[in-house]
Every structure is written in C-alpha cells, then in structure tokens.
Amino acid sequence: MNHRQILFVIFGLMAGMFLSALDQTVVGTAIRTIGDDLHGLSLQAWVTTAYLIVSTISTPIYGKLSDIFGRRPLFIFAIVVFIVGSVMASFSTSMIELATFRAVQGLGAGGLMSMPLAIMGDMLAPRERAKYQGYFLAVFGVSSVIGPLIGGLFAGTNEILFIAGWRWVFLINVPIGLAALAMVLRFLHLPKVDRHSVRIDWWGAAAVIVALVPLLLVAEEGQTWGWSSPASIACYVVGVVGVIAFIAIEVRMKDDALIPIKLFHSSTFSMATIIGVLVGFGMFGAMMTIPLYLQIVLGSTPTESGFQMLPMILGLMIASIGSGQLIARTGRYRMFPILGTGLMSAGFLYLTFMKYNS
Known part of the structure; x- marks a missing residue:
C-alpha cells in the first residue's frame, strides 16, 4: 500500500474508533434529559452498564475471530452492528429498551476499539505504527472533549427536524458510521488468512x-x-x-x-500491559470525574465543563502525536512511558488538594 492508500484506510479506522469513543462520553450529559423523557431516570445506570459490559466482553472475542476470519470482515461487521444499534437506540420508548439497544451498540463498539489497532499491525512496520497510533489517541481525545458538548447541545434542544433533540445523540452516529464503512470497503484490502487447524476459544x-x-x-x-x-x-x-x-x-x-499466556513471558509485554491498566485507571477516572466536579461542585454547565477540559485534552493530543512522531524517527520509546506516567502522577497528586472553591 502506498502512503495515500494508507491514509484513506487510517481515516476509515479513525472514524470507526471515533464512533465508539464518542459514545462513551456523549450520553453522559444527555442522560438526565433522556431519563426524564422516558420516565425512568432511576434506571439510567443500566444504559451505561449495558454498553460497557458487552463492549468489554466482545473486545477479546473480536481479536480472536479476526485472527481466524480476517480483520476486514470483522471490522465491517462491527461498524454495521454499531450503526444498527444507534438507530434502534434513537427509537427507544423506555429506559429498558434503551439499555437493550445500547447493549447492541456495545457489541459493535468492542470491534471498533480493538480492530483498528490490529489492522494497523497488519499494515505497518512496528516503527511506523507509533506515528499513526498518535492520531488514534488524538481521535480519542477529541471525542472525549466534544462528546459532552454534543450531548449537552442535543439534550438542550427540544426538536431537530421534528425529532426530539436527545435522540440525535444516537442518530449522529449514522452518517459517521456510513462514511467509515465506505472508506473501509473502498480502501482496506488485506491478505486472506488460513482458516484451517484453528480452534475458537x-x-x-x-x-x-x-x-x-x-x-x-x-x-x-x-x-x-x-x-x-x-x-x-x-x-x-x-x-x-x-x-x-x-x-x-x-x-x-x-x-x-483468546489471550495466549506465553505473551506474558516477555517482560516488555507484561510491563506495558501493567502500565496500560494503571494509566487507564487514572486517565478514565480523570475524564469521568473531573467534569462531574466542574458541574456539581463549581456549578458549570455541561458545555462549560467540556471547554474547561480542553487543557487536559490538548496536552493528551500534543503528547500522543508528538511522541509517536519522535518514536518513528528515532526508534526509541522507553523514555515516553516513564516521562508520561511521571507527569500524570504529579498532576494527580496536585489534584488531590482540590477544594470546593479551587
């Protein structure tokens, strides 16, 4: 594949990942309006949990099935399932229905988060992957900051094109998903894999x-x-x-x-996995709880809290893209997780001193 073809595939993969990452944050600021409209605010937790449970369980299964049947068909399947789940969720008439349809979305989201990185591994040499992975992290950062903004905007609008504003939280996924699907169908062509002598776990x-x-x-x-x-x-x-x-x-x-134990015989793999878990705790914890602090304690609106998160998101985007470029040029990566975890730890230590009037 030439550079132009790779970029088109990357755009399609990023659009797919954007769908999944956006849906983790866009519902948060709209759930109050959704719960009131569907008369079931007490069930709002299940709308989030259904999505997370199914997406978490399906992620390693997608990885294994794609090893057997190929990345392309599994990624296409994930996009289609997510689009279908989004349309179904937009027609929900109760919170139980919405939770069920969110589970369908989660089934697609598991593939949208895991398949892009696996496909990149098939397309690119290891040294080149870091450069493009930075763009994926930037997509995650962008979706994290605009998710609350979009959710708050739609939830605050009574109707858009004669449809309740909050339903567009899910309908917005349809054009993005179709664009991703079109790019993947047109540009993503990977070698066929041998389906023989393989057991599904x-x-x-x-x-x-x-x-x-x-x-x-x-x-x-x-x-x-x-x-x-x-x-x-x-x-x-x-x-x-x-x-x-x-x-x-x-x-x-x-x-x-699903996850071969022999991978953990590599100390590099094991340490990277442990760091990934710990950094995930910190990063997701900050992204979910700091906006709540801004809204509940400091009285910001959902839209204002999204703008107030911009320094963190800009830092994430600049560091992810910049470190990826440097790794691709120098081939050295060890300093970046050390520096990154150190800075994050220092930042969280400072945040422990926050007060109601900080």
Whole structure:
C-alpha cells in the first residue's frame, strides 16, 4: 500500500474508533434529559452498564475471530452492528429498551476499539505504527472533549427536524458510521488468512463473561447494595472464580487462547500491559470525574465543563502525536512511558488538594 492508500484506510479506522469513543462520553450529559423523557431516570445506570459490559466482553472475542476470519470482515461487521444499534437506540420508548439497544451498540463498539489497532499491525512496520497510533489517541481525545458538548447541545434542544433533540445523540452516529464503512470497503484490502487447524476459544469467552459481568455489576450497584452485602460478596466470589477459570483455560488452549499466556513471558509485554491498566485507571477516572466536579461542585454547565477540559485534552493530543512522531524517527520509546506516567502522577497528586472553591 502506498502512503495515500494508507491514509484513506487510517481515516476509515479513525472514524470507526471515533464512533465508539464518542459514545462513551456523549450520553453522559444527555442522560438526565433522556431519563426524564422516558420516565425512568432511576434506571439510567443500566444504559451505561449495558454498553460497557458487552463492549468489554466482545473486545477479546473480536481479536480472536479476526485472527481466524480476517480483520476486514470483522471490522465491517462491527461498524454495521454499531450503526444498527444507534438507530434502534434513537427509537427507544423506555429506559429498558434503551439499555437493550445500547447493549447492541456495545457489541459493535468492542470491534471498533480493538480492530483498528490490529489492522494497523497488519499494515505497518512496528516503527511506523507509533506515528499513526498518535492520531488514534488524538481521535480519542477529541471525542472525549466534544462528546459532552454534543450531548449537552442535543439534550438542550427540544426538536431537530421534528425529532426530539436527545435522540440525535444516537442518530449522529449514522452518517459517521456510513462514511467509515465506505472508506473501509473502498480502501482496506488485506491478505486472506488460513482458516484451517484453528480452534475458537469459546470456553475462554464464556469465562470472560463469568469474570467480568459480576465485577462490573458490583462496581455499578455496590454503593446501593452495600459493598459487604451478600449480593456484593456473591459478585466478588463469582468474578474471582471466573478469572481463575479464564487463566486455567487460556493455559490449556495454548496458541488458540483468546489471550495466549506465553505473551506474558516477555517482560516488555507484561510491563506495558501493567502500565496500560494503571494509566487507564487514572486517565478514565480523570475524564469521568473531573467534569462531574466542574458541574456539581463549581456549578458549570455541561458545555462549560467540556471547554474547561480542553487543557487536559490538548496536552493528551500534543503528547500522543508528538511522541509517536519522535518514536518513528528515532526508534526509541522507553523514555515516553516513564516521562508520561511521571507527569500524570504529579498532576494527580496536585489534584488531590482540590477544594470546593479551587
């Protein structure tokens, strides 16, 4: 593939990832309006949880199935499912319906988040990937800041083209998804893969569900149930059993496992994975809780809180794109995770001193 073809594919992949990342933030500022309109604000947590549970479970399954059947058909499937789920969600008449349709969206979102990076790995040499991965992180940053703005704008509008404003939170995904689908169909052509002598790790997938669903459920409902209540303890136990079962199954499945255990024999891979988990805790925690602090404590509107997050998002975009370019030119990457985690830790330490009038 020449540079022009690669760029068109990258645009399609970024549009797909933009859909999934945007949908994690755009609903947050609109959920109050949605809950009031559908007379079910007390069920709002399930609208978010249904999306997260299904997308989390489907992510490793997409990865394995794409190893067997190819990246392109799985990515196309993910885009189509997400578009269908978005249209269904826009026609919801109750919060239960909306949660169900959000689960359909989550099924597509699992592929939209994981497939682009896997496809990049097939297209590009390792040294070149860092340059383009910076653009993907920039897309994530942009979606994180404009998501609350778009959600607040639509939720604050009674009607757009004779359709309730909040329903456009989901309908906006349709044109973006169709554009991504068109670019992928036109420009993404990867070599066919051998489908023979490969086992699908269905038991591993089942163990992922057993492990994640109870833990996500207690994370969502634990404050209501009580963290030491029988229901919470049951979720802890089932989740831990699921994790142990998943590890045992992955060891037994060897190379056909969803996540081959032999990968962790590499100290670089293991350390990068651990850092990724810890950085994810910090980054997602900040992106979700700082806007709440701005709105609830300081009294900002959803739109204002989105603008107030711009310094963090600009820092994320500049650092991700800049470090990717430097890695591509020099081939050295070790200093960037060290510097990045150090700066993030210092920033969070400073934020622990925030007060109601900061």
